[in-house]
Amino acid sequence: MIQVEHLTKQYGNRTAVQDLSFEVAKGEVLGFLGPNGAGKTTTMRILTGFMPATSGTARVAGYDVWEAPQEVKKRIGYLPEHPPLYSDMTVMEYLRFVARIKGMNRRQISSAIQQVCEQCSLGEVIGRLIGNLSRGFRQRVGLAQALIHQPEVLILDEPTVGLDPKQIIEVRQLIKGLQGNHTVILSTHILPEVTAVCQRVVIINDGHVVAVDTHEGLSAKLRKSEKIGLKIKSPSPDCLEKLKAIPGVLNVFQDQGIIQDGYPYVVESQLGHDVREDLARCVVANQWGLLEMRPIAMTLEDVFLKLTAEEIQE
Amino acid sequence: MRNLWTIAFKEIRSYFNSPIAYVLIGVFLIINGYIFSSIVSFASRQSIQMLRFQGEAPQINLNELVFRPTFHNMSVILLLIVPILTMRLFSEEKKTKTTELLLTSPLTISEIVVGKYLGAFMVYLTMLGLTFYMPLLLSIYGQVNWGTVFSGYLGLVLLGAVFLSIGLFASSITENQVIAALISFGLLLLIWLLGWAAASVEGTGLGEVLSYISILDHFDGFLRGLVETRTLVYYLSLVVFGLFLTHRVVESQRWK
Numbered sequence: 001m002i003q004v005e006h007l008t009k010q011y012g013n014r015t016a017v018q019d020l021s022f023e024v025a026k027g028e029v030l031g032f033l034g035p036n037g038a039g040k041t042t043t044m045r046i047l048t049g050f051m052p053a054t055s056g057t058a059r060v061a062g063y064d065v066w067e068a069p070q071e072v073k074k075r076i077g078y079l080p081e082h083p084p085l086y087s088d089m090t091v092m093e094y095l096r097f098v099a100r101i102k103g104m105n106r107r108q109i110s111s112a113i114q115q116v117c118e119q120c121s122l123g124e125v126i127g128r129l130i131g132n133l134s135r136g137f138r139q140r141v142g143l144a145q146a147l148i149h150q151p152e153v154l155i156l157d158e159p160t161v162g163l164d165p166k167q168i169i170e171v172r173q174l175i176k177g178l179q180g181n182h183t184v185i186l187s188t189h190i191l192p193e194v195t196a197v198c199q200r201v202v203i204i205n206d207g208h209v210v211a212v213d214t215h216e217g218l219s220a221k222l223r224k225s226e227k228i229g230l231k232i233k234s235p236s237p238d239c240l241e242k243l244k245a246i247p248g249v250l251n252v253f254q255d256q257g258i259i260q261d262g263y264p265y266v267v268e269s270q271l272g273h274d275v276r277e278d279l280a281r282c283v284v285a286n287q288w289g290l291l292e293m294r295p296i297a298m299t300l301e302d303v304f305l306k307l308t309a310e311e312i313q314e
Numbered sequence: 315m316r317n318l319w320t321i322a323f324k325e326i327r328s329y330f331n332s333p334i335a336y337v338l339i340g341v342f343l344i345i346n347g348y349i350f351s352s353i354v355s356f357a358s359r360q361s362i363q364m365l366r367f368q369g370e371a372p373q374i375n376l377n378e379l380v381f382r383p384t385f386h387n388m389s390v391i392l393l394l395i396v397p398i399l400t401m402r403l404f405s406e407e408k409k410t411k412t413t414e415l416l417l418t419s420p421l422t423i424s425e426i427v428v429g430k431y432l433g434a435f436m437v438y439l440t441m442l443g444l445t446f447y448m449p450l451l452l453s454i455y456g457q458v459n460w461g462t463v464f465s466g467y468l469g470l471v472l473l474g475a476v477f478l479s480i481g482l483f484a485s486s487i488t489e490n491q492v493i494a495a496l497i498s499f500g501l502l503l504l505i506w507l508l509g510w511a512a513a514s515v516e517g518t519g520l521g522e523v524l525s526y527i528s529i530l531d532h533f534d535g536f537l538r539g540l541v542e543t544r545t546l547v548y549y550l551s552l553v554v555f556g557l558f559l560t561h562r563v564v565e566s567q568r569w570k
Binding site for chain 1: 321327414569
């Protein structure tokens with residue numbers, strides 16, 4: 001659905017995006033992840049035809065963004081970082097205006113407005129001036145604006161910024177619901193968001209693609225050892241040595257976490273070597289009191305920090 | 315074409331949703347009304363004097379005595395008012411980042427530029443239309459030569475069209491509305507002054523060129539009831555030139 005090839009954008013001497021390539025399949029929700037200033041917004045602006053790239057190509061639904069901008073723009077819904085709202089219009093007037101400039105005809109418009117109002121729960125503010133709306137509602141009006149013409153491709157630049165936790169969950173739910181019918185690119189620097197809604201992640205840093213994979217795939221790739229968290233009620237002083245003696249265990253250390261009804265330990269073992277049974281047997285045999293045992297997955301935070309840190313070291 | 319009107323109506327609504335249109339039209343009508351009434355009372359004093367002097371009912375030329383000076387004064391007020399009318403057209407969109415919506419919608423830049431221009435032009439026509447009470451009022455008391463009145467109004471419409479086009483251009487180059495107004499005021503004043511420059515070098519080739527470029531010389535023709543093709547061409551080409559420059563500016567800003 002979306003193909004980006006060797007995209008480069010320079011602002012004067014500063015390179016915002018360099019040799020960026022990735023693809024998004026139809027119906028997929030892609031997370032576009034990177035620290036602030038990594039080039040996320042620039043890439044999205046190029047994809048939406050707002051600005052041209054210095055070099056490279058971007059194609060949306062088979063149309064080149066620069067050669068057939070009108071075709072591309074008809075198929076894209078875009079929510080920029082700052083929702084583009086006219087504060088002197090009511091929500092109704094605004095949505096009608098957007099629907100018209102997106103090329104919808106009169107008959108389609110009223111049902112389309114009704115639909116997005118339901119989707120974004122705007123019913124109660126439909127007649128109010130946008131200038132008087134709260135941040136959360138403004139963001140949702142922005143989202144409604146992007147959705148109104150049922151575009152094949154949705155490009156959302158930090159859609160949950162400025163929302164309260166309940167609204168964030170609602171918006172994520174909404175985006176999840178779009179999956180399948182719409183192709184979505186979503187930029188964010190909030191990592192759990194990607195875990196929550198995206199099927200695939202593109203991590204960019206300093207204008208480069210650092211990694212493209214599913215979120216599970218990324219953490220699996222970067223994991224150099226399996227980690228298991230243990231919680232023990234009354235460990236003996238020699239417990240560290242005894243645990244380390246178990247075959248396959250690489251390292252054991254006491255976790256820095258809060259000591260609350262038991263002592264937390266982290267056990268690192270060789271990749272593909274399941275030591276849980278032996279661990280349990282060892283703890284039980286020594287009567288230390290096994291309270292908890294769980295695998296520690298690498299969170300996206302770890303992946304992200306690791307990737308961007310490696311980038312800096314190079 | 316449809317997109318053009320969508321943009322134009324959006325602008326018109328925005329003018330009338332905010333106090334801008336009302337305040338601007340109100341101020342224009344008050345100042346204009348004051349000038350009109352003082353010109354009329356001056357004209358009536360003069361005709362009474364003529365009556366005493368000649369001892370018979372004088373031939374009053376309303377056009378020479380009233381409309382020509384009134385329209386001249388209106389053109390000066392427009393010089394100050396049109397920049398206020400046009401200053402928000404692009405500047406505001408840039409400030410509120412709504413350009414991003416317009417430029418990522420299936421609209422061409424020409425549609426956006428011309429649509430905005432049309433919107434402001436409609437508001438201008440409304441404002442100008444409301445001054446039509448002047449000839450109506452005078453037609454009750456005297457002989458109004460409608461031909462010259464209409465050609466005078468045509469002159470004002472065209473003059474305003476040029477001012478709006480220059481104002482639109484000024485608005486497209488900055489996101490600060492005050493600066494947009496100042497720039498368009500400066501540009502308009504400059505074009506205005508060309509007429510004076512032309513007068514100072516009258517008779518030479520340069521003088522002729524300057525007086526052709528000068529907006530004032532052409533405008534005066536309309537007030538005398540003169541509608542010439544070259545004048546129409548002159549005004550329309552200025553409008554198109556302003557719109558063209560605006561188009562270039564909006565286009566080029568995407569590259570930065």
